[in-house]
Amino acid sequence: MSDATAGVTTHWRARPAHEFVSSQLGADYAVYHRPSGRTHFLNAAAADLLERVLLQPRTAAAAAAELAAGEGAPGSAEFVAVVAESLSRLEYLGLIERCEP
Amino acid sequence: MRVVGELGQAGFAERLRGQGLGVRLGPFDVKVRSGIAAIEAPLYGLYRDYPLLDDERTFSMHLQLTAARAFPRLDRATVRLLVDGRAPHEDLPRGQALAVLEWGINLVIALRAHSLLMLHSGAVERGGSVMLFPAWPGSGKTTLCAALVHRGWRLFSDEFGLVRPSTIEVLPIPRPMPLKNESIDVIRAFAPEAELGPAIPNTRKGTIAHVKVPAASIRASAHSAAVRWIVFPQWVAGASLRCEEMSKADAFLMLATNAFNYEMLGEAGFAAVHRLVTAAACYRLVYSDLAEAVRLLNEMAANDASGS
Numbered sequence: 001m002s003d004a005t006a007g008v009t010t011h012w013r014a015r016p017a018h019e020f021v022s023s024q025l026g027a028d029y030a031v032y033h034r035p036s037g038r039t040h041f042l043n044a045a046a047a048d049l050l051e052r053v054l055l056q057p058r059t060a061a062a063a064a065a066e067l068a069a070g071e072g073a074p075g076s077a078e079f080v081a082v083v084a085e086s087l088s089r090l091e092y093l094g095l096i097e098r099c100e101p
Numbered sequence: 102m103r104v105v106g107e108l109g110q111a112g113f114a115e116r117l118r119g120q121g122l123g124v125r126l127g128p129f130d131v132k133v134r135s136g137i138a139a140i141e142a143p144l145y146g147l148y149r150d151y152p153l154l155d156d157e158r159t160f161s162m163h164l165q166l167t168a169a170r171a172f173p174r175l176d177r178a179t180v181r182l183l184v185d186g187r188a189p190h191e192d193l194p195r196g197q198a199l200a201v202l203e204w205g206i207n208l209v210i211a212l213r214a215h216s217l218l219m220l221h222s223g224a225v226e227r228g229g230s231v232m233l234f235p236a237w238p239g240s241g242k243t244t245l246c247a248a249l250v251h252r253g254w255r256l257f258s259d260e261f262g263l264v265r266p267s268t269i270e271v272l273p274i275p276r277p278m279p280l281k282n283e284s285i286d287v288i289r290a291f292a293p294e295a296e297l298g299p300a301i302p303n304t305r306k307g308t309i310a311h312v313k314v315p316a317a318s319i320r321a322s323a324h325s326a327a328v329r330w331i332v333f334p335q336w337v338a339g340a341s342l343r344c345e346e347m348s349k350a351d352a353f354l355m356l357a358t359n360a361f362n363y364e365m366l367g368e369a370g371f372a373a374v375h376r377l378v379t380a381a382a383c384y385r386l387v388y389s390d391l392a393e394a395v396r397l398l399n400e401m402a403a404n405d406a407s408g409s
């Protein structure tokens with residue numbers, strides 16, 4: 001889900017850890033979101049955003065750089081766009097939120 | 102504990118028409134009354150091995166079948182199901198009374214048993230381990246269960262995988278298995294020793310005939326067991342036998358989607374499904390030949406037993 005209001009300076013952070021339970025299932029993750037009672041399936045990168053990268057406020061570019069560094073791969077504009085898309089999706093699911101830097 | 106058969110067929114019919122028949126179906130104590138004479142003999146045949154209950158108890162559900170007439174077509178004989186005195190759905194043709202009772206029991210369990218994770222699943226046991234067959238109607242789970250219980254497996258249920266949420270234990274609720282349409286002759290040919298109730302034509306699911314549960318499965322129905330295999334079956338006409346291991350994520354998604362009450366249980370449901378798919382080996386089974394599928398599942402159980 002793309003969001004035109006999410007600009008390059010928008011900062012994101014994960015919702016408090018007590019709001020969800022995450023379980024690894026092979027390469028994927030099942031996440032139970034306590035406030036909504038819904039279960040979501042995330043790939044490893046989205047789970048990494050939720051559980052590590054977005055423990056502190058990050059822009060899409062900063063989050064993409066951290067993810068890329070974790071993978072030992074260089075980031076790119078295309079990768080930042082993919083991460084921005086993921087952030088909008090995670091926000092829609094209630095797993096992350098916009099915040100002040 | 103006494104069994105229903107000790108009443109004899111006449112005593113059984115008298116209970117149904119009068120005070121009601123108290124019978125234990127796995128974790129549920131059920132009281133049944135019926136004013137439909139035509140179902141007394143087949144119902145006795147299907148239920149004669151179940152534990153008979155006295156009236157000095159609280160029953161999980163009270164079901165009653167009463168004769169009715171269709172309005173305005175008063176020449177059409179119908180049957181009304183009452184659950185705790187109330188009709189949960191419209192009257193149905195009286196010739197389907199036996200199926201109406203069985204559907205009614207399923208309905209009450211699905212609506213009420215929320216202390217358990219309820220999977221829409223067949224479940225059979227061998228060597229102390231349970232194999233689940235989670236599937237939607239038409240996938241062949243009842244046929245598979247009916248076949249396997251005539252090849253040495255114990256029936257837990259052809260319809261419900263009742264899982265205690267904090268464990269991977271399944272509770273047995275062995276009940277008559279409603280074969281549909283072509284499956285009736287398939288099981289007659291596969292297991293000639295199987296006892297079947299009368300064929301009930303023109304139901305919403307076609308023709309139905311119930312397979313009696315082997316007495317050994319009923320006698321053991323107080324004994325739960327842990328899940329070891331989760332097999333998602335799919336009967337496909339003409340398909341070659343295929344059994345592929347599934348990813349845990351796919352199995353989680355399919356199992357959660359398949360449960361009657363996953364969302365209602367909330368986090369307990371999430372934890373229960375996670376526990377099941379991580380503890381069990383998960384497979385997708387496609388088959389068209391019942392004997393081939395049964396052979397494969399028997400081998401799976403035997404190999405696991407020899408490897409453990």
